Amino acid sequence: MFAKAIPKYTGVDIAEHYEIGCKIGCGSAGEVFVASSKASGQQVAIKQILAGNEEQRCEAINEANIMKSLNHPNICKLLEVYEFNQYVYLVTGYFSGGDLLAKILATSYLDESTVQDIVRQIVDALRHAHSRGIAHRDLKPENVCFANDDLCRPSVKLIDWGLAECFKDNEGQLMTGEVGTPNYVAPEVFELAFGITASGYSCACDDWSLGVLTYEMMCGRTPFEGDLDSMKGELISFSDERWLHASPACIGFIQRLLKAQPEDRMSMPEACNHSFLAKTKDETPHSSAQTQLDQAMSETCYHSFASKTMDESPHPMAPPEDHMSMIKVLHQSLVSKHRNASPLPKAQLEDQMSIPARICLFFVSRIKADSADLWVV
DSSP: OOSSOOOEEESOOGGGTEEEEEEEEEOSSEEEEEEEETTTOOEEEEEEEEOOSHHHHHHHHHHHHHHHHOOOTTBOOEEEEEEETTEEEEEEEOOTTOBHHHHHHHHSSOOHHHHHHHHHHHHHHHHHHHHTTEEOOOOSGGGEEESSSOSSSOOEEEOOOTTOEEOTTSGGGOBOOOOSOGGGOOHHHHHHHTTSOOSOBOTHHHHHHHHHHHHHHHHSSOSSTTOHHHHHTTOOOOOSGGGGGOOHHHHHHHHHHOOSSGGGSOOHHHHHTSHHHHOOSSOOHHHHHHHHHHHHHHHHHHHHHHHOOGGGSSSTTOOOHHHHHHHHHHHHHHHHHTTTSOOOOHHHHHHTSOHHHHHHHHHHTTOOOOGGGOSOO
């Protein structure tokens, strides 16, 4: 039986009710098509799942039950179920913005504020699922869709619950299915598959996948490429130039999720309260100015180190004078633009800075200006 009463049609050809369009993707157990209702014109997505035997049918119905038991704005909703000619059809909402993989491929990586917005919604969706005793088990860019094309205020939906499992009634609330996508699978799932451990794994497998996904959004690649030794050693690299602008909170968030031991990982309720997600998109004037200054200083510091030898600078670590002049000009510009805003306290400013920016801040402190106008002192 289904978890809740939903429209279910047995022996009815879905083509009687829907105009089936082109294929838009492949789920964990079937193909997905865009379609429109003949009665209302509503656009939907239809997942076609082969159910040629009872085991396949039970798996399809299980996916439907799991989806119906979840009620969250960031989880795709199941609208109807059809059974016809050895297939089960799941009718869900259609999301015109495409998936996260397409966004990453189009721009190589996403800016941190956009990543925050996306991750915040995924965390809340997973928190809801885990509280219902359900693990997704296949979190990856293809399974995060956008309701529209507005990346300034993205609205995301977690889709494809074909590999999900309701674990709350399992012994120890553990799962034993060897499922998932290699680059996003937690190390304990690999260990189970390789016979390294005989015990199951918990919903913390989703927490690991979220850490990988967040890392990928920030720099355009996954951190481990499915290498178990690197995963177990937590060998996460933040040396790429793209990480120079990442906040310490962002890096800390990823590190808290990519713990080799599941019990050491941050849970979704904990993630909801992490400082990385506590920030809002609507920044105050001083925080917006600080972001620009921090980015400029990071770039200046990076390019100084990349293009100059130590002997060419007057100080062993100092940026050359032309770079110092650029920082001074930007600093004064920001002061003028945001003169009426409250200064950002030095301690708070340094907490939000990347390490290269903090190094550069040491040299910016040589700027002489009236203390009332200083943004960086």
